[in-house]
Amino acid sequence: MSKRSKAEGAVDGENGENGAAPEAKKGKKGKEPEAPILYEDPPDKLTSKDGRDANMKITSWNVDGLRAWVKKKGLDWVREEAPDVLCLQETKCAEKALPADITSMPEYPHKYWAGSEEKEGYSGVAILCKTEPIKVTYGIGKEEHDKEGRVITAEFPAFFLVTAYVPNASRGLVRLDYRKTWDVDFRAYLSGLDAQKPLVLCGDLNVAHQEIDLKNPKGNKKNAGFTPEERQGFTELLEAGFVDSFRELYPEQGFAYTFWTYMMNARSKNVGWRLDYFVLSKALLPGLCDSKIRNTAMGSDHCPITLHLAV
Amino acid sequence: MSKRSKAEGAVDGENGENGAAPEAKKGKKGKEPEAPILYEDPPDKLTSKDGRDANMKITSWNVDGLRAWVKKKGLDWVREEAPDVLCLQETKCAEKALPADITSMPEYPHKYWAGSEEKEGYSGVAILCKTEPIKVTYGIGKEEHDKEGRVITAEFPAFFLVTAYVPNASRGLVRLDYRKTWDVDFRAYLSGLDAQKPLVLCGDLNVAHQEIDLKNPKGNKKNAGFTPEERQGFTELLEAGFVDSFRELYPEQGFAYTFWTYMMNARSKNVGWRLDYFVLSKALLPGLCDSKIRNTAMGSDHCPITLHLAV
DNA sequence: CTTTGGAAG
DNA sequence: CTTCGAAAG
Numbered sequence: 001m002s003k004r005s006k007a008e009g010a011v012d013g014e015n016g017e018n019g020a021a022p023e024a025k026k027g028k029k030g031k032e033p034e035a036p037i038l039y040e041d042p043p044d045k046l047t048s049k050d051g052r053d054a055n056m057k058i059t060s061w062n063v064d065g066l067r068a069w070v071k072k073k074g075l076d077w078v079r080e081e082a083p084d085v086l087c088l089q090e091t092k093c094a095e096k097a098l099p100a101d102i103t104s105m106p107e108y109p110h111k112y113w114a115g116s117e118e119k120e121g122y123s124g125v126a127i128l129c130k131t132e133p134i135k136v137t138y139g140i141g142k143e144e145h146d147k148e149g150r151v152i153t154a155e156f157p158a159f160f161l162v163t164a165y166v167p168n169a170s171r172g173l174v175r176l177d178y179r180k181t182w183d184v185d186f187r188a189y190l191s192g193l194d195a196q197k198p199l200v201l202c203g204d205l206n207v208a209h210q211e212i213d214l215k216n217p218k219g220n221k222k223n224a225g226f227t228p229e230e231r232q233g234f235t236e237l238l239e240a241g242f243v244d245s246f247r248e249l250y251p252e253q254g255f256a257y258t259f260w261t262y263m264m265n266a267r268s269k270n271v272g273w274r275l276d277y278f279v280l281s282k283a284l285l286p287g288l289c290d291s292k293i294r295n296t297a298m299g300s301d302h303c304p305i306t307l308h309l310a311v
Numbered sequence: 312m313s314k315r316s317k318a319e320g321a322v323d324g325e326n327g328e329n330g331a332a333p334e335a336k337k338g339k340k341g342k343e344p345e346a347p348i349l350y351e352d353p354p355d356k357l358t359s360k361d362g363r364d365a366n367m368k369i370t371s372w373n374v375d376g377l378r379a380w381v382k383k384k385g386l387d388w389v390r391e392e393a394p395d396v397l398c399l400q401e402t403k404c405a406e407k408a409l410p411a412d413i414t415s416m417p418e419y420p421h422k423y424w425a426g427s428e429e430k431e432g433y434s435g436v437a438i439l440c441k442t443e444p445i446k447v448t449y450g451i452g453k454e455e456h457d458k459e460g461r462v463i464t465a466e467f468p469a470f471f472l473v474t475a476y477v478p479n480a481s482r483g484l485v486r487l488d489y490r491k492t493w494d495v496d497f498r499a500y501l502s503g504l505d506a507q508k509p510l511v512l513c514g515d516l517n518v519a520h521q522e523i524d525l526k527n528p529k530g531n532k533k534n535a536g537f538t539p540e541e542r543q544g545f546t547e548l549l550e551a552g553f554v555d556s557f558r559e560l561y562p563e564q565g566f567a568y569t570f571w572t573y574m575m576n577a578r579s580k581n582v583g584w585r586l587d588y589f590v591l592s593k594a595l596l597p598g599l600c601d602s603k604i605r606n607t608a609m610g611s612d613h614c615p616i617t618l619h620l621a622v
Numbered sequence: 623c624t625t626t627g628g629a630a631g
Numbered sequence: 632c633t634t635c636g637a638a639a640g
Contacts, residue, residue, distance in 0.1 A: 065633080120635080121635040261631085261632075262632035379624080482640085573624050574623045612623085612625095627637095631634080
């Protein structure tokens with residue numbers, strides 16, 4: 001996903017419902033908007049359940065246009081966070097047009113880029129690493145899905161790292177059918193990897209899984225990112241042997257979002273969606289230390305997320 | 312015109328020649344660029360040859376996008392200049408999308424807008440008046456020319472005021488043939504008006520008439536805005552009984568330009584073109600007080616020009 | 623280089 | 632609302 005046409009779809013009546021989005025309309029009817037219910041990312045936990053120290057830090061960020069994000073000082077935040085691996089989605093930039101600020105970044109000598117083959121400036125993902133992966137591959141091995149620069153897989157000694165920018169079902173759900181096909185094929189791809197070695201999947205999965213994962217669940221059941229089909233796709237992914245790391249650690253935590261539409265001041269009101277995830281093979285669960293939502297980092301309509309792992 | 316692909320066309324070798332554009336390349340070859348030869352607009356003369364006081368002040372400005380120009384405070388300059396009539400070209404804005412800043416301007420209760428019927432955000436001209444014209448018409452009465460919102464004619468008691476945004480011959484002169492047709496038909500339109508009542512034509516005529524009217528004449532003979540065909544079109548307009556008011560008053564004044572490409576810092580080096588004019592019926596010449604180039608006004612790649620007339 | 627509308631989110 | 636590339640200048 002990344003963004004929605006009308007934030008919270010139903011909010012503006014596009015889909016008729018509005019039950020669960022009171023914040024978004026208050027004020028127009030004379031009432032003062034309530035204080036937004038914010039989420040404060042707790043201090044990082046750097047030890048796993050089985051007592052090991054975190055030794056792998058991965059950050060994922062849908063930057064919504066790498067060039068604009070660089071201008072907005074996104075890289076300053078990255079330097080501060082200093083992950084071992086940085087995964088980016090929606091770079092919207094051909095490799096030859098990348099700003100020198102990022103191509104020359106010495107902290108990450110190993111950089112891998114994928115972009116849309118058809119439309120310039122559309123989609124695109126990247127992985128930047130401090131240490132060189134054993135192997136890097138692009139796409140999911142299916143021609144029909146691999147022309148939009150949506151997946152890079154980096155193999156490390158202990159796990160595969162897959163970063164993905166999952167196709168948006170779009171306004172009017174015009175691409176929902178395609179998305180369903182994608183979900184099936186992508187799951188098969190991940191299961192194939194998982195059979196070899198455990199994996200970490202991160203990125204913009206373009207779905208809020210449960211009602212707790214977005215501010216206005218009632219109003220968005222017919223909108224891209226929260227249709228039953230997309231939610232079911234995510235459920236089936238988990239059933240294939242994977243875990244939503246944030247929800248695993250914080251099963252009851254609401255108001256924890258990673259995306260807010262630029263429209264209607266959604267971010268200041270925390271009218272958001274949790275669309276970005278670290279999904280882990282169950283085998284990696286003992287090493288899970290923390291899964292963070294860095295919701296104070298600005299520069300995109302998504303915020304970054306960070307995983308701490310002991311491998 | 313409005314802008315050219317590569318400032319001074321030949322400057323970058325697109326057309327091979329470079330004889331007359333030394334300023335533009337200096338520095339790349341190690342030489343320091345010479346000081347630009349600037350033009351300072353002299354104080355306004357508010358009396359006509361026949362001793363009458365100026366009582367009509369008209370300003371014309373190619374704003375290169377009305378909305379951006381408004382944001383860049385173009386209207387502040389207009390309020391300061393306070394002409395009786397304001398003519399704008401390249402508004403690039405549908406009437407319904409006009410900023411309130413200008414639609415609500417009380418100084419000009421009478422406002423007339425024309426825009427392209429085909430492409431939204433393309434071309435477009437306007438006339439804003441303190442006093443109501445007798446009659447206002449749009450286009451030049453020829454279907455083939457009247458779909459791009461390029462001409463408005465306002466009839467005042469003593470004269471017609473025609474504002475025009477003449478079609479650019481474009482890169483590679485792909486629209487030069489059309490321009491030649493336009494020049495013929497537009498001249499016929501103006502002659503028809505002139506037979507009824509004298510006229511003032513103002514706007515972006517998209518041609519630099521003589522070598523003195525642009526910085527780099529030698530290098531631009533094959534570029535839009537300075538082809539022999541376009542220059543001849545302007546010559547034939549004058550031969551039909553009209554006068555270039557600025558050149559009439561300042562026959563030897565060079566370096567007096569109204570357009571500078573945004574590229575290559577052309578404006579700071581005064582590498583420009585005189586593309587904007589007040590052209591008068593000869594009958595109005597006795598009342599001509601001054602014809603000004605307001606080259607300090609910013610907000611567009613053209614500067615405004617102002618006419619003082621006694622009518 | 624800068625503006626604009628259009629596609630996409 | 633904001634990104635981007637395209638067309639136009």
